Amino acid sequence: MTGKATNILKRFKSKKVLVIGELIVDVYVQGTCSRIAPEASVPVIDVQDKKYCLGGAANVAANLAALGADVSFLSACGNDDYAITAHNLLKTAGLKTDHIFKVSERTTLYKTRVSSDSQLLVRFDEGSTHAISTDIEQTMKTALEQLYREADAVFIADYGKGILVDALIAKLEELSAEQPKVMALDTKNYHRYLKLKPTIVKPNCQEASVLIGQGENPRPDLPKWSQLGETLYAKTAAQLVLLTLDAQGVCAFEKGTFKFHKAVPQVQNPKVSGAGDTFLATALMALAANADLETMVSLAIAAAHQVVQQPQTSVCALSDLANQTSEPGKCLESIQAIKALRAELEKKGRKIVFTNGCFDILHSGHVSYLRGAKAQGDVLIVGLNNDESIRRLKGPERPINSLKDRIDVLSELSCIDYIIPFGKAGDDTPISLVQQIRPHVFVKGGDYRDKYLPEERTLKKLGCEIIFLPMVADRSTTNMISKIRENAVFAAPIAVN
Numbered sequence: 001m002t003g004k005a006t007n008i009l010k011r012f013k014s015k016k017v018l019v020i021g022e023l024i025v026d027v028y029v030q031g032t033c034s035r036i037a038p039e040a041s042v043p044v045i046d047v048q049d050k051k052y053c054l055g056g057a058a059n060v061a062a063n064l065a066a067l068g069a070d071v072s073f074l075s076a077c078g079n080d081d082y083a084i085t086a087h088n089l090l091k092t093a094g095l096k097t098d099h100i101f102k103v104s105e106r107t108t109l110y111k112t113r114v115s116s117d118s119q120l121l122v123r124f125d126e127g128s129t130h131a132i133s134t135d136i137e138q139t140m141k142t143a144l145e146q147l148y149r150e151a152d153a154v155f156i157a158d159y160g161k162g163i164l165v166d167a168l169i170a171k172l173e174e175l176s177a178e179q180p181k182v183m184a185l186d187t188k189n190y191h192r193y194l195k196l197k198p199t200i201v202k203p204n205c206q207e208a209s210v211l212i213g214q215g216e217n218p219r220p221d222l223p224k225w226s227q228l229g230e231t232l233y234a235k236t237a238a239q240l241v242l243l244t245l246d247a248q249g250v251c252a253f254e255k256g257t258f259k260f261h262k263a264v265p266q267v268q269n270p271k272v273s274g275a276g277d278t279f280l281a282t283a284l285m286a287l288a289a290n291a292d293l294e295t296m297v298s299l300a301i302a303a304a305h306q307v308v309q310q311p312q313t314s315v316c317a318l319s320d321l322a323n324q325t326s327e328p329g330k331c332l333e334s335i336q337a338i339k340a341l342r343a344e345l346e347k348k349g350r351k352i353v354f355t356n357g358c359f360d361i362l363h364s365g366h367v368s369y370l371r372g373a374k375a376q377g378d379v380l381i382v383g384l385n386n387d388e389s390i391r392r393l394k395g396p397e398r399p400i401n402s403l404k405d406r407i408d409v410l411s412e413l414s415c416i417d418y419i420i421p422f423g424k425a426g427d428d429t430p431i432s433l434v435q436q437i438r439p440h441v442f443v444k445g446g447d448y449r450d451k452y453l454p455e456e457r458t459l460k461k462l463g464c465e466i467i468f469l470p471m472v473a474d475r476s477t478t479n480m481i482s483k484i485r486e487n488a489v490f491a492a493p494i495a496v497n
């Protein structure tokens with residue numbers, strides 16, 4: 001993934017997101033089965049472990065918090081043991097609980113999954129599913145008004161268990177009409193939100209199949225799905241529809257038009273419960289951070305890929321997502337990597353700019369020159385003399401900074417796309433690199449305008465344009481070293497790496 005994703009992720013931290021929906025506690029009972037019960041032919045599970053996780057809208061809130069968002073979670077639950085469990089789990093996840101309204105007439109929702117080894121045997125769903133009372137409805141409406149106005153984005157996690165009553169949806173419509181916000185919607189009842197016009201929804205293939213009236217047993221064949229954009233748009237009124245097809249990847253639609261399909265990394269025995277929450281939470285954060293559609297979907301896929309490999313409902317932390325999307329280093333070492341890069345750039349029609357140098361102690365002349373070099377094309381590749389090469393070219397006291405240090409420093413310059421170390425005894429010229437890279441433009445500083453360039457003949461044979469950029473006066477590594485020496489109280493020899 002490109003540096004774009006990295007820049008988008010940096011903007012996640014400042015986002016305030018409102019989550020409204022059902023708070024659910026997921027209970028995972030893990031055991032082993034070695035016998036059948038005497039009273040009936042059912043397995044006896046010797047329970048070995050029981051885990052409690054945030055589920056439903058609470059899992060969405062936990063995912064958003066893990067991605068760096070400042071989350072406000074609006075919900076109602078019972079005033080019971082599972083409400084205490086949920087409260088503790090929310091606190092552990094760094095979530096505020098002051099807008100979780102506990103009411104005695106409700107029982108907190110919880111789903112208990114019983115597994116033997118990794119085989120799910122049964123799931124019990126418990127808790128109140130009736131609509132919240134008018135009192136609680138009014139309380140939540142008041143809270144909704146305040147929290148909506150403070151939010152950058154809204155996530156509606158409607159599990160159809162009595163929280164998202166008509167009055168709250170109507171309030172959302174009113175608020176959205178006054179102050180539109182990016183809004184993600186996860187529901188099985190899209191028809192209830194048509195007037196609200198959510199920004200982004202994420203039906204899976206079964207939900208989409210039901211949505212378009214083709215029943216619950218879809219065949220996730222891609223060609224069919226990519227033609228259903230108009231229908232999905234009509235059924236959801238969502239500007240963006242991200243249709244998740246399990247291992248078949250994701251189809252992205254914008255206002256009914258199919259935009260692209262993205263494959264997903266394949267995982268053996270994926271644990272999908274909660275992965276949809278992670279996917280849509282990440283997509284919403286990316287949207288709120290002004291990501292383009294392609295980057296948004298890639299980030300959502302990367303986050304979901306992380307959680308489907310976890311045994312229980314879990315989250316993808318911002319740091320984990322950053323690690324997954326951080327671009328590989330800029331430094332290319334192997335001929336194969338250089339060849340692959342050249343082929344990729346040619347396929348994309350990119351204009352390649354090449355330059356080379358020692359860049360021992362980086363100074364503003366270098367920076368101005370490298371920025372100017374990048375401006376000559378689309379991609380800047382820098383040939384960087386290795387340490388032995390610099391010793392041969394500039395003397396035994398050089399370089400001051402090792403190749404690794406110089407790569408680290410140059411890699412932080414956004415104008416440089418790739419760095420390739422070079423130089424060997426008997427040939428410290430960039431000729432062989434030029435032959436491999438075949439740049440469209442070759443750049444050196446003006447100090448080379450009247451000097452012999454051994455690579456010039458090769459460049460001309462390649463039809464490569466040669467450009468000399470203006471020098472920044474009084475900036476050179478040699479000068480810097482001299483200044484350091486002159487200013488040193490005791491002209492101690494400069495440590496050579």
Ligand SMILES: Nc1ncnc2c1ncn2[C@@H]1O[C@H](COP(=O)(O)OP(=O)(O)OP(=O)(O)O)[C@@H](O)[C@H]1O
Binds near residue numbers: 356359444448474
């Ligand atoms: N002051 C400057 N302004 C613009 N370009 C520069 C400047 N100094 C060096 N360059 C360019 O940067 C590239 C790397 O040069 P190099 O690393 O030798 O820099 P330097 O400061 O001249 O080093 P040294 O003093 O050790 O020779 C070369 O293409 C050179 O033309």
Ligand SMILES: O=P(O)(O)O[C@@H]1O[C@H]([C@H](O)CO)[C@@H](O)[C@H](O)[C@@H]1O
Binds near residue numbers: 429452453454
């Ligand atoms: O940092 P420098 O000394 O500007 O870079 C040198 O440039 C030489 C130039 O390309 C003429 O061939 C090159 O030969 C040398 O290896 C250094 O990169």
